[in-house]
Amino acid sequence: MVELIQIEWCGFCVVQRKILEYSGKPFKIKNIPTTDRSYIWKITRNRYHQVPVIKDGKNVIFETSNESQIIAKYIDVKFNLGLFPRKFGGLQNLIWRHIENDVEIICAKLNDIYFEEFVPKNESLLYLRHKERKYGIGCIEEWKMEQQALLMELEKWLWYYEQMLFEKDFLLGEKPVFIDFDLYGMLGMFLYTNHYKLPSAYNRLIEWHKRMETVKFV
Numbered sequence: 001m002v003e004l005i006q007i008e009w010c011g012f013c014v015v016q017r018k019i020l021e022y023s024g025k026p027f028k029i030k031n032i033p034t035t036d037r038s039y040i041w042k043i044t045r046n047r048y049h050q051v052p053v054i055k056d057g058k059n060v061i062f063e064t065s066n067e068s069q070i071i072a073k074y075i076d077v078k079f080n081l082g083l084f085p086r087k088f089g090g091l092q093n094l095i096w097r098h099i100e101n102d103v104e105i106i107c108a109k110l111n112d113i114y115f116e117e118f119v120p121k122n123e124s125l126l127y128l129r130h131k132e133r134k135y136g137i138g139c140i141e142e143w144k145m146e147q148q149a150l151l152m153e154l155e156k157w158l159w160y161y162e163q164m165l166f167e168k169d170f171l172l173g174e175k176p177v178f179i180d181f182d183l184y185g186m187l188g189m190f191l192y193t194n195h196y197k198l199p200s201a202y203n204r205l206i207e208w209h210k211r212m213e214t215v216k217f218v
């Protein structure tokens with residue numbers, strides 16, 4: 001059985017979790033502490049420390065770059081889900097770059113504003129230190145001050161996706177493909193704290209999101 005090694009609120013983990021749920025096949029979840037990657041380091045034989053990773057029997061699958069979608073492609077092939085149809089080759093790559101860069105960074109900052117609510121107390125120092133080493137001292141306080149501007153920026157990016165849904169149920173057609181799961185994952189991180197909602201004017205995105213909550217591969 002496939003095992004997903006994850007941190008619950010990480011957008012990239014939500015993507016793979018949702019794909020596995022969509023497949024309808026049983027899978028296991030192993031949550032790891034955000035500040036302790038030793039389990040991943042061990043199973044990847046000292047080659048990787050990020051989440052998500054999946055373990056399928058003896059196979060341990062992880063990404064090799066920010067551009068790769070190795071885990072999603074592995075699950076796609078294993079369960080024949082059709083998430084990477086040839087007709088959308090190249091197009092999906094362009095869109096997932098936007099989702100995993102422009103959309104992801106805003107969702108992550110908006111989520112991190114509330115990190116004290118969901119990161120266990122004994123991990124909060126290392127978590128904060130990790131953020132401040134990457135983004136500079138006081139970054140969380142800065143994002144708190146910029147919260148409204150960040151929400152407006154996210155709304156601007158989400159308008160693209162609202163428009164893509166004008167005449168279809170999913171982003172590229174009548175069935176979900178990888179980018180539907182990718183966007184769902186980043187929004188999963190944005191919505192995780194329950195402090196935010198999708199923009200109320202974006203009816204199609206809201207309907208799409210509801211559809212994604214329950215969609216199953218048939």
Ligand SMILES: N[C@@H](CCC(=O)N[C@@H](CS)C(=O)NCC(=O)O)C(=O)O
Nearest residue numbers: 010011012049050051052063065066
């Ligand atoms: N391109 C990778 C990105 C994964 C990623 O950025 N994971 C983050 C968590 S959201 C991570 O583990 N970062 C290293 C760290 O937090 O120490 C993917 O699609 O899985």
